[in-house]
Amino acid sequence: MRTVAVTGATSGIGRAVALDLAAHGFHVIATARDPEKAEKLSARAAEADLTLSTVMLDVTDPASCQDAVTRIDELTEGGAWALVNNAGIARAGAVEDVSEHDARAVLETNLIGAARMTRLVLPGMRRRGQGRIVQMSSLGGLVSVPFNAWYCAGKHALETLTDSLRMETAGSGIHVTLIEPGFIDTPMLSDALEHFPASAHHPGVHDAVRGLVAWMKPPGPETVARVVRRALTATSPRRRYRVGPAATLAPLARCAPAALTDRVSQALLRAHRL
Ligand SMILES: NC(=O)c1ccc[n+]([C@@H]2O[C@H](COP(=O)([O-])OP(=O)(O)OC[C@H]3O[C@@H](n4cnc5c(N)ncnc54)[C@H](OP(=O)(O)O)[C@@H]3O)[C@@H](O)[C@H]2O)c1
Numbered sequence: 001m002r003t004v005a006v007t008g009a010t011s012g013i014g015r016a017v018a019l020d021l022a023a024h025g026f027h028v029i030a031t032a033r034d035p036e037k038a039e040k041l042s043a044r045a046a047e048a049d050l051t052l053s054t055v056m057l058d059v060t061d062p063a064s065c066q067d068a069v070t071r072i073d074e075l076t077e078g079g080a081w082a083l084v085n086n087a088g089i090a091r092a093g094a095v096e097d098v099s100e101h102d103a104r105a106v107l108e109t110n111l112i113g114a115a116r117m118t119r120l121v122l123p124g125m126r127r128r129g130q131g132r133i134v135q136m137s138s139l140g141g142l143v144s145v146p147f148n149a150w151y152c153a154g155k156h157a158l159e160t161l162t163d164s165l166r167m168e169t170a171g172s173g174i175h176v177t178l179i180e181p182g183f184i185d186t187p188m189l190s191d192a193l194e195h196f197p198a199s200a201h202h203p204g205v206h207d208a209v210r211g212l213v214a215w216m217k218p219p220g221p222e223t224v225a226r227v228v229r230r231a232l233t234a235t236s237p238r239r240r241y242r243v244g245p246a247a248t249l250a251p252l253a254r255c256a257p258a259a260l261t262d263r264v265s266q267a268l269l270r271a272h273r274l
Contacts (some may be wrong), residue, residue, distance in 0.1 A: 003027040004132075004232065005072050005080040007059055007117060008087030010037035012186030013136065015044075016221035017084055017228045022050040024229055029072055029080060031057035031087070033064075059087045059113025060105075069120040079124030082132035082232055085114035090151045090188055092209075093197040103150045110154040115161060122174070130173040134231055135162045136224075137240075139182045142250035146265060147202070147209060148192075166239060177231045177239065182246030183218040204273045211272030216246060 004021050008014040009030030018030040022045055030052050032038035038054040045052050053075055057068035073079050088110045091102040118133055125131025140148060141155030159178060166176040183189060193213060196206045224243050231237045242248045253261050 001025065001027045002081040002232075003029060003072075003076045004082040004084060005029040005031065005055075005121070006084040006086055007031045007057060007113075009054075010034065010041055012188055013181070013184060013221040013224045014084075014086040015041060016225035017086060018052055019045060019048065019050065020222065020225035020229055021232070022052045023048065024233075026232070027076075028052040029055055029075060031055050031068060033058045057087075059117060060108045062116065065113075065116050065120055069117070072121075073124065078128070079121060079131075081130070082134065083117060083121045084134040084136065084228060085117055086136040087113060088136060088188070090148065090192045092148050092151070092192040092195075094147055094199045094202055094205075095149045096201065097197045097199050098150055106150045107154050107157075110151070111157050111161070114158060118165065122169075125174045126172055128173075131175075132232060132237070133162075133165070133174065133176045134228060135176070135178050137162070137178045137180045139180060139244075139247045139250055141178075142180060142242075142247065143253045143261070146269070147196075147205060163239075175237050177237045177241065179224065179227055179231065180240055180242045180247045180250075181224045181227075182242075182244035182248075182250075183213055183216050184224055184244075185218040185220050189213065189218060205269065208269040208273040212268055215272060219244060 004026045006014055006018045009018040010032045018028045022028045030041055032054055042054055055068050055071045058064040089106060091098055091106050114135060135158055137158050138155045140152040141159040144152045162176055162178050169176055193210050199205055227241045227243050231241055
């Protein structure tokens with residue numbers, strides 16, 4: 001049975017991925033940073049007649065990452081076949097309103113944490129001559145959107161880091177894949193909308209962003225879980241999998257002149273202002 005370690009498996013997309021993979025014959029090692037949430041996840045799996053292992057992990061803490069990988073190595077007698085770097089946070093708001101502390105937290109979790117975990121599992125994968133790294137990127141890694149700049153910056157950096165890694169591991173038997181979902185209905189999205197900071201320079205933007213996201217009708221995290229499974233079961237996985245219409249259309253925005261994409265973004269926000 002192939003083992004997949006999933007970071008940030010206690011909520012949203014990570015939980016959906018962990019349960020979906022466990023239901024499809026993988027040995028899942030679900031990582032959590034809160035023991036109570038880990039227990040809840042195990043109970044949820046048991047209700048569905050599924051088993052998974054849990055390991056404690058905070059991706060922003062180097063010692064916790066090392067301990068988690070050691071534990072994963074013990075559970076698998078040598079290391080997981082695949083790692084899904086899913087753990088992530090968002091700190092929405094205008095660039096001038098997001099504190100340096102929050103900006104660092106986003107980069108530490110979404111970029112450095114994913115890179116750290118990748119670095120720790122790669123030696124085992126190289127030794128075995130096989131493995132999969134799946135990086136949970138985002139629409140925000142493909143295009144820049146206003147009022148979520150640090151999240152976009154981190155995901156753009158994750159995209160380039162992953163592209164470089166893919167070239168560096170070519171021919172090693174290790175496949176490196178990016179998953180690029182658009183808006184997905186998870187606690188991260190609802191929390192970001194709920195705690196969107198009021199902005200003196202952008203009155204009404206909170207309602208506009210909420211209206212825009214509601215208009216997009218974000219699908220549930222199971223949609224992403226199915227795509228992750230596809231990436232893990234494909235003999236030759238694609239370099240990137242886009243999930244949902246917004247992410248699928250993103251390459252068009254990348255080709256368009258910035259003057260046009262700036263105007264479209266302004267028009268979309270204006271249209272959804274209450
Ligand atoms: N929702 C979207 O619209 C969307 C779209 C595209 C991509 N994504 C990406 O999908 C991934 C999952 O997001 P989600 O929407 O499912 O969010 P979520 O429901 O908030 O889940 C995030 C998960 O990451 C964990 N986590 C956060 N910080 C961590 C840390 N320092 N160390 C270890 N785990 C940590 C959380 O643990 P706790 O439960 O302990 O907080 C939770 O399990 C993220 O990488 C996100 O950027 C989301």
